[in-house]
Amino acid sequence: MVDITMRTxxxxxxxxxxxxxxxxxxxxxxxxxSGRFAPGQKLTFRFVAKALGxxxxxxxxxxRRLVAEGAFEMQPxxxxxxxxxxxxxxxxxxxxxxxxxxxxxxKAAEVATRAQIANLRRIAREIVAVRKRGDSVxxxxxxxxxxxxLYAIAGQPTLLRVIEGLWLQTGPYMNLLFPDYIASAGGxxxxxxxxxxxxxxxxxxxxxxxxxDVHGTLSxxxxxxxxxxxxxxxxxxxxxxxRGKGKADAALDLRPKRLDxx
Amino acid sequence: MVDITMRTxxxxxxxxxxxxxxxxxxxxxxxxxSGRFAPGQKLTFRFVAKALGxxxxxxxxxxRRLVAEGAFEMQPxxxxxxxxxxxxxxxxxxxxxxxxxxxxxxKAAEVATRAQIANLRRIAREIVAVRKRGDSVxxxxxxxxxxxxLYAIAGQPTLLRVIEGLWLQTGPYMNLLFPDYIASAGGxxxxxxxxxxxxxxxxxxxxxxxxxDVHGTLSxxxxxxxxxxxxxxxxxxxxxxxRGKGKADAALDLRPKRLDxx
DNA sequence: AATGCATTTTTGTGATCACAAATCTGGCGC
DNA sequence: GCGCCAGATTTGTGATCACAAAAATGCATT
Numbered sequence: 001m002v003d004i005t006m007r008t009x010x011x012x013x014x015x016x017x018x019x020x021x022x023x024x025x026x027x028x029x030x031x032x033x034s035g036r037f038a039p040g041q042k043l044t045f046r047f048v049a050k051a052l053g054x055x056x057x058x059x060x061x062x063x064r065r066l067v068a069e070g071a072f073e074m075q076p077x078x079x080x081x082x083x084x085x086x087x088x089x090x091x092x093x094x095x096x097x098x099x100x101x102x103x104x105x106x107k108a109a110e111v112a113t114r115a116q117i118a119n120l121r122r123i124a125r126e127i128v129a130v131r132k133r134g135d136s137v138x139x140x141x142x143x144x145x146x147x148x149x150l151y152a153i154a155g156q157p158t159l160l161r162v163i164e165g166l167w168l169q170t171g172p173y174m175n176l177l178f179p180d181y182i183a184s185a186g187g188x189x190x191x192x193x194x195x196x197x198x199x200x201x202x203x204x205x206x207x208x209x210x211x212x213d214v215h216g217t218l219s220x221x222x223x224x225x226x227x228x229x230x231x232x233x234x235x236x237x238x239x240x241x242x243r244g245k246g247k248a249d250a251a252l253d254l255r256p257k258r259l260d261x262x
Numbered sequence: 263m264v265d266i267t268m269r270t271x272x273x274x275x276x277x278x279x280x281x282x283x284x285x286x287x288x289x290x291x292x293x294x295x296s297g298r299f300a301p302g303q304k305l306t307f308r309f310v311a312k313a314l315g316x317x318x319x320x321x322x323x324x325x326r327r328l329v330a331e332g333a334f335e336m337q338p339x340x341x342x343x344x345x346x347x348x349x350x351x352x353x354x355x356x357x358x359x360x361x362x363x364x365x366x367x368x369k370a371a372e373v374a375t376r377a378q379i380a381n382l383r384r385i386a387r388e389i390v391a392v393r394k395r396g397d398s399v400x401x402x403x404x405x406x407x408x409x410x411x412l413y414a415i416a417g418q419p420t421l422l423r424v425i426e427g428l429w430l431q432t433g434p435y436m437n438l439l440f441p442d443y444i445a446s447a448g449g450x451x452x453x454x455x456x457x458x459x460x461x462x463x464x465x466x467x468x469x470x471x472x473x474x475d476v477h478g479t480l481s482x483x484x485x486x487x488x489x490x491x492x493x494x495x496x497x498x499x500x501x502x503x504x505r506g507k508g509k510a511d512a513a514l515d516l517r518p519k520r521l522d523x524x
Numbered sequence: 525a526a527t528g529c530a531t532t533t534t535t536g537t538g539a540t541c542a543c544a545a546a547t548c549t550g551g552c553g554c
Numbered sequence: 555g556c557g558c559c560a561g562a563t564t565t566g567t568g569a570t571c572a573c574a575a576a577a578a579t580g581c582a583t584t
Contacts, residue, residue: 016338020537044564044566046566054538057539058538058539065327089420092419093420095365096418096420099361099362099364100358103357103358156357158358158428159358165424169420316569317568318536318569322537339536339575340536340576341536
């Protein structure tokens, strides 16, 4: 089994960064995208440090990076919280993502090689296989893999970076697509059409397909908002909904599997 | 005289962050956008800390944030460098900025109030006044002010954040527009057309104007690349071109005016 | 004079400490 | 009971220390 974390293909992250800071960053990132944090949840440096068994220093730098990327938000006074997602914010993210991911796919269609297209086809097949098994976690990872393999073809590291930042903000809410939306939307067919457009060097068609995909996906998420405009992510396990007093919710174990240095 | 630093209007930065980290961040940011760093220049934490008279801790966090934002880049081993700008990277940034700034202005045209439009008109007038005086520093700041006032009208904090990140990367090279491009391009007329489009609620026209503006500007910067594709920014003073051995270039004073706590 | 290698210096990283601001807690007075 | 405030605790911030890896330096050998 390969590394679970989403590949951060952008130029910035060099292949071998073994720093604790990076490991904490990855841990928090996967905890975030897999929906292990409740929106509005407060995170203290010392809590994260204790949960991961490291000192404050690497935690501070990792958390601050996530804040800079918009994955966490800092309260005016201090302390870091998981941002609340609103309908307005999802729609904003939708339109930005439509623009930049459309741009990326348009470029990709102009330069895609045969090998890159074959790779996309392989991933698309794997999605179909995974979906048959009903494994929504693997499903999400494969979908993410397809999208980023597609965007990477454009060969634009800065654009990829921007897209990654936006995905990080929508990440915790992508669980909401399962199982209804995933089943209804013609994902597999759409992916085939994208691949065909790449093959035909049809930049406009490829772009339109991805724009429709992103637009449809995030419009659906936005439609799940309650009457106040708030959107609450589907939590994988339990843990997170209660807001009672009982001490800090120390049950939350955000240890992802590496980084068990105690 | 008001605060010189570009207003970071995005939601993240709360009005009163007096932390040293933020001050170091602002100092580095203005030093960067005003072109006080040479591309490829190496920055050590201890150097910055000594130059600003603070300890390593806030410097580390500030620099890491700039790295996350793409303003600095980390070398594979370690140490932080000012990114080299290439023609390809400028063209990439151009296309992203065209997409997202076009999106922002399109939205802005749909919702602009009379007061917001009046404010834009005021800034546009100030640009004309400043240009008559030939003050290129104030000119750049006013142009930036106009653009971000325009984008802020859209009321989309995440979008604004993305745009700010992109401007930070192009920032050091905007000096190159003076005096030739600024004189030739019909900036004042374009700004008037944008304002008129906002007034007419003509989203398409407003969008087209800003797209042309960004496209033209960054295409010009790209055209300045040498035969290797490298672009070297115009340095305001001297300092920075020599690459000789003589110790570290300690002459570089990146102290911006606040933060003189020694 | 150029090159290879050992030593020294520089530099990023992580841990720890001190401190002040923010938050929480408990009890007092109305 | 309800608000209010003082004390206790938590928590972010900045400085400092220790250490290992990387870079620079110096010297000897060819």
